Amino acid sequence: MMDNEITTWKIKRLKEDRVEELEDYIAVESPINIYVNKRRFVTIFASPQLLKELAVGHLVAEGIINSIEDISQIDVRSNNVLVTLSSSNIDLEEFKLLKSITTECTSIDSYIETLKSMSNLRIGSKLYVKVDDIFKMIRKMSENSKIYRKTGGTHVAALFNKDAKLLYLAEDVGRHSAIDKVIGLALINGCDLTNSVLTSSGRITASMILKAARAGIPIVASISAPLNSGLIAAEKIGITLICFVRGKRMNIYTHPERILLD
Template sequence: MLAKRKILKVNFRKGKKAEEEDFVAVDKPTNIFVNGNYFVTLMASPRNIRELAIGHLLGQGVINALEDIEHVSIRGKNVNLRTKAEIQLEATKFPKVIPTACGTSEDIIGLLGKSGVLKLAVKFSAENILNAFKSLHSASKVFKKSGGTHAAALFTRDGKLKFCMEDVGRHNAVDKVIGKGLIEGVNFTRSFMISTGRLSADMVIKCARARIPLAASKAAPLESGILAAEMSGLTLVGFVRGSRLNVYTRPRRVKF
């Protein structure tokens, strides 16, 4: 979502300044409730909040599959998800803030929960990964106008775009992609995720819990992200730019 605001645009090289209208990305609070109980507030782009809530709960270990949810209702900025079984939120939820420095093996094991190690033999073409970022750029319409959003997208093994989500937050964009994938019944194990944001431990864990075997970003991974990828069995790819990329973990899944 975009808003227009009056700004003062200054060009020092040309010695010019002018008042203009420009587009800015909109962020609003999204409140997530589970069985009527408050869970978390996410500052996010106010679109696709159903997908955001479902993806976030999977990433946080509150649910393990879409089948765990009985009903989703949305009222304004509030999303309430009713689960089929009673859930003790305090016993199941992860910390609301996962620091980027969270990098010990004990931390990662706790955050991965019962998702287990990805032992999938699927392979992905390096060419398809490179081309995916060209598609991501084309699909990032809000970013082109505002420069204020991150984007994430899911691709099939043969490089076909399933869907792209934009959000002011890199985590939210990934949550929205995972949530939409759950709703549409996508086979995550035959797909790969790409993102414009840094791949830290929490970003990697979201993908691992969804059983996505490869995650790639045009940005650099963090050490915690590499450790999380090693422990979960996920293939982590970074610095995807132009005709080059770096593979940090499980390189056997990438065909060159």
């Protein structure tokens, strides 16, 4: 196919006992290598598009850098993204150490304790959004999920202002990378996210809530389920988490005060 994030494949489709042969659209995933200061920092299996946005979003959303100002140069060569930081104060080794500590906890209880205490992030936003606007956002996100509609193989994330205006949207084979990309898109375009709503098609974990928190986003809404870690993180950090937004229903799990129910 034309777009590098979609390819085609010859299939047999069986439908109501009738078999037809056709070319179908398939979502592509590729290893994307992010280099920071000439050293490979991470390889992410992602859709091969918006690679600069993926790198910027990932580094901010994972808390490696504080803002896009910390990047002095960024180049994309094939599936390699080369990032040069403007500050030499950022200790990448320390980050890898932190990452290792959080996954090395010795019991499930200590993991929950780690989640509860892990972050000094605190979202105190007074943003409020009408419940009908949350429904509108999810509808608009779904309508604009073009790769998903062709392939069924991608996740989508989008950012909205409080009046349900679509600001940015990104699709990716990974639900985490879709969030990285949409945050990267916003940051590259100089958008302040502290009054925005993040929507996602995927199940919500702690790592996704932390990505939103580091970008300053106060409300997260998903079509899918929350996992336990996502709820604990959202509750603790002060993010409003809404899941199972489908048709005319939704579940509000944490900090419901930001949602105007009538």
